Amino acid sequence: MTDNSNTNTATSDFGNFVQTFQIEDLDVRGRLVRIEDSFWEAVQAHDYPPLLTRLIGETMVLATVLGTALKFDGIFTLQVQGDGPVSLLIADVTSDGALRACAKLREGTELPEVGPGEVSIPQLLGAGHMAMTVDQGPDMERYQGITEINGATLAECAQNYFRQSEQLDTAIAIVSGLDNKAGKPRAAGLMVQRLPGAADGDNEQEAWRRAVVLMSSIRADELLDDKLSASKILYRLYHEDGVRLFDQRIVHHECRCSEERVRRTILSFPKDEVMDMMEDGQISVTCEFCGNDYVYYEAGLEAMYHEIAMHPTDT
Ligand SMILES: [Zn+2]
Structure with a gap:
């Protein structure tokens, strides 16, 4: 028992x-x-x-x-x-x-x-x-x-x-x-x-x-x-x-953080600055409220910036 x-x-x-x-x-x-x-x-x-x-x-x-x-x-x-x-x-x-x-x-x-x-x-x-x-x-x-x-x-x-x-x-x-x-x-x-x-x-x-x-x-x-x-x-x-x-x-x-919000925050910074912050080919963003980690790799970031260059009004 x-x-x-x-x-x-x-x-x-x-x-x-x-x-x-x-x-x-x-x-x-x-x-x-x-x-x-x-x-x-x-x-x-x-x-x-x-x-x-x-x-x-x-x-x-x-x-x-x-x-x-x-x-x-x-x-x-x-x-x-x-x-x-x-x-x-x-x-x-x-x-x-x-x-x-x-x-x-x-x-x-x-x-x-x-x-x-x-x-x-x-x-x-x-x-x-x-x-x-x-x-x-x-x-x-x-x-x-x-x-x-x-x-x-x-x-x-x-x-x-x-x-x-x-x-x-x-x-x-x-x-x-x-x-x-x-x-x-x-x-x-x-x-x-x-x-x-x-x-x-x-x-x-x-x-x-x-x-x-x-x-x-x-x-x-x-x-x-x-x-x-x-x-x-x-x-x-x-x-x-x-x-x-x-x-x-x-x-x-309930936390309101999401991949979408983190991505928007990252994209609000100039690409050069974001790329400079990368360590070991990735950027990790941790939500200060719930502790969730959001990880972005170089290729993914390149694609994100490429996407907004193509469709600047979507973000
Ligand atoms: Zn959170």
Whole structure:
């Protein structure tokens, strides 16, 4: 008899979803996000240090929390760039729920080996900015919100952005953990936000404070506990305030790289430059998100350039 309960393939009830909710009596809406398989698939092809893996989970949760709040048809990207040891965190989510992420360490730097919550975003990312972009294709205007890195956590940076740039009271909690019985990383986030345009008297401010205090009463291990469903968590927190749950939206890991896109990128460079970059008669392009390798040989490149010389309008 073998016990398979501890292998990587074990599935849990944790899920990969966005649960939108509204708290009627408090004029607050919110979202609870959980990712497990989608998180694991985004990092498994990389050799990220544990601390960076955790940060990527937080970035994916935050991108999902923010991106799924907007009505759009396209891609929402959250990008955090700094001059510290972690130079880049990026996660994007499409309106179909396809999620991917990657991160970059500055060359020659090492991350401290510390536990969750022991190191702040300014220590890891230094000075820099957080940008949120909505891309709805070439015919639509791009929306971009940008803010300086200002906060001890990614969640705090986003909260500050909403307060300052959007004048929207927002509270966000994000946890990202590495160890659990299924052997996969998992991350979760909870966000509450005041409904825009609501009145702002003493009662409304008190209601908002109550929503935030209740939200902060949830513990990190509870947010990451697959025995606690989203509805259990939300009813436990807000059952006295008329919480209403909407349909869950599933998210999944999916990269948008393709041979076609890589070829277009290569062809956007002059032929001489591309040929100069060849090593051992080939060029290998690795997708920074999913780790897929695209390899081009000299004869293939010659043919590609020959093709666009013949049909310049096709690319
Ligand atoms: Zn890819």
